[in-house]
Amino acid sequence: MDTAALRTFVVAARAGSFRRAAGLRYLSQSTVTQQMQRLEAELGAALFDRTGREVRLSAVGRAFLPRAERVLRELDAARSDAARGADVPLRIAAAPHIARVFLPSLLAKVAVGTDYSLSVRPSDEVPGAVLDGAADLGLARFRPLPPELRSRFLYEDDLLLIAAHDGLDLEREPPDAADLLSRLPLFTYGPTATWIAVEEALLRAGLRWPRTMHVAQVDIAKQFALSGFGVAILPAAAVRQELAFGNALPVSLPGAALPTDGVYAVLPKEPSAAAERFAERAGAWFARRGAARQR
Numbered sequence: 001m002d003t004a005a006l007r008t009f010v011v012a013a014r015a016g017s018f019r020r021a022a023g024l025r026y027l028s029q030s031t032v033t034q035q036m037q038r039l040e041a042e043l044g045a046a047l048f049d050r051t052g053r054e055v056r057l058s059a060v061g062r063a064f065l066p067r068a069e070r071v072l073r074e075l076d077a078a079r080s081d082a083a084r085g086a087d088v089p090l091r092i093a094a095a096p097h098i099a100r101v102f103l104p105s106l107l108a109k110v111a112v113g114t115d116y117s118l119s120v121r122p123s124d125e126v127p128g129a130v131l132d133g134a135a136d137l138g139l140a141r142f143r144p145l146p147p148e149l150r151s152r153f154l155y156e157d158d159l160l161l162i163a164a165h166d167g168l169d170l171e172r173e174p175p176d177a178a179d180l181l182s183r184l185p186l187f188t189y190g191p192t193a194t195w196i197a198v199e200e201a202l203l204r205a206g207l208r209w210p211r212t213m214h215v216a217q218v219d220i221a222k223q224f225a226l227s228g229f230g231v232a233i234l235p236a237a238a239v240r241q242e243l244a245f246g247n248a249l250p251v252s253l254p255g256a257a258l259p260t261d262g263v264y265a266v267l268p269k270e271p272s273a274a275a276e277r278f279a280e281r282a283g284a285w286f287a288r289r290g291a292a293r294q295r
Helices: 003-015 018-025 029-043 059-085 096-101 103-109 123-131 177-183 192-204 218-226 236-244 273-294
Strands: 048-051 054-057 090-094 116-120 137-140 149-157 159-164 186-188 212-214 231-235 248-251 261-268
Touching (some): 003 018, 090 096, 090 273, 096 103, 096 116, 096 218, 096 236, 159 177, 159 218, 218 231, 231 236, 261 273
Parallel strands (some): 186 212, 186 231
Antiparallel strands (some): 159 231
16 A cells, blocks of 8 residues: 555545645645545545545545554554664655755765665655655755654755856946846746745846746756856855856846745654754754855
8 A cells, every 4th residue: 555645645634625735745736636546446435525625534534544544653663663773774855956066065974874865856845755754854945844844954045146157258247137037038946935935026126027937956947047048046055166167147136135045954753863863963064064155
């Protein structure tokens, strides 16, 4: 039986809505619906009575709920016992930007064991991996909301509007943000909450952009911007080398108070000792990096 679908069933049963369950599980509503359909097909019975957007447990669903919760508790306890009693890899789920920019140096300095297992997935999916037990610890670019998780702030980074360097004299008039945004597409990427805050900041500053292009990752947005095809608002850490070597230009945004980017450790309520130690040492490592960035 698919344990991810089983967890989604418990959340949907408690929330009374597939839409709310999707938000709590960091899934699309269609994924929640598909998981419930597969679970019902496997059991051979309907677990929910559906009325418009609301769902109610059927008689079978009410009987199945406490059993599903018991199975998940036993599974979580077994995983916790195994992690304490065996030398198993620390499973980390990380957003692509974090995995590329920070993790190589971080893992070289933070030693909590001999083995690691890394899965790279969109930042929005990192909390779900921890919730499902697929990862012992997550590294995401936003603070997760589900009460079943703990989060620890690790690092704050500035967001910058970046354009490709056109090869002309650096002493000439700097590029104008309003002009660039009016002519070139603005590349956007997840997480969604960050982009809502970015767009609100630009609008408050009186800036408009007629074209956007959504891409999956920070690195993809950066490469498009460096090609001169458009512009992108990127974490400073993602473009440090390009700025140092003059391949990219930071563009001033007068009057726009952009949000900051972040790195958060995502942990279950009762993390393994290895995950807890990693988060603590990662926090110390990022604190040193932040101090160096401010000097």
